[in-house]
Amino acid sequence: MAERLVGKQAPDFTMETASGNGQDFGKVSLSDYKGKWLVLFFYPLDFTFVCPTEITALSGAYEDFKKLNTEVLGVSTDSIHSHRAWINTPIEHNGLGKLSFPLASDLTKKVARDYGVLIEEEGVALRGLFIINPEGELKYQVVNHNDVGRSVEETFRVLEALQSGGLCPMNWKKGDSHLVAK
16 A cells, blocks of 8 residues: 655755756756645656647646745656757657757656656656645545546646645635535
8 A cells, every 4th residue: 555645845856957948957856846836747658649738738828826935847767868859859740849948857746756756667657646735745646547637627726725724625726615614
């Protein structure tokens, strides 16, 4: 049985990154996001078919994430060189084009393993999405089969619910009332 992560400090990480501009490389650690919310998402591989739909949708929504004091970081077990090549490949050729956030390389597979999304026998990650609060606590996780992409709209809904500080019923949206404990 997998260890529960929600409600605990998010597993620490340091990974190399390819910047969204398709040129620069860098490094990122969980501590770099202290004081901000983080949407950390894992995807299986570069140059696949479902992944670019998710990554480009998250990139297109990045300014809205920033308005919520939230950063976005994508992770796969590919190298930073593969990430950069994919960013520099035009969308019409199954590439990503420029992104608003970096893609991190988990070549050692340690981070995917720590977050419980590694498919050991394949060496790739499941589609895992984690929301980490400004204090580093993991507040939300969803993991699904690699054939199905995630919803940016649902990610925003959950993020806003977490940031609202109240009890949020099913399908709660920003502006809705909170539940009152009796």
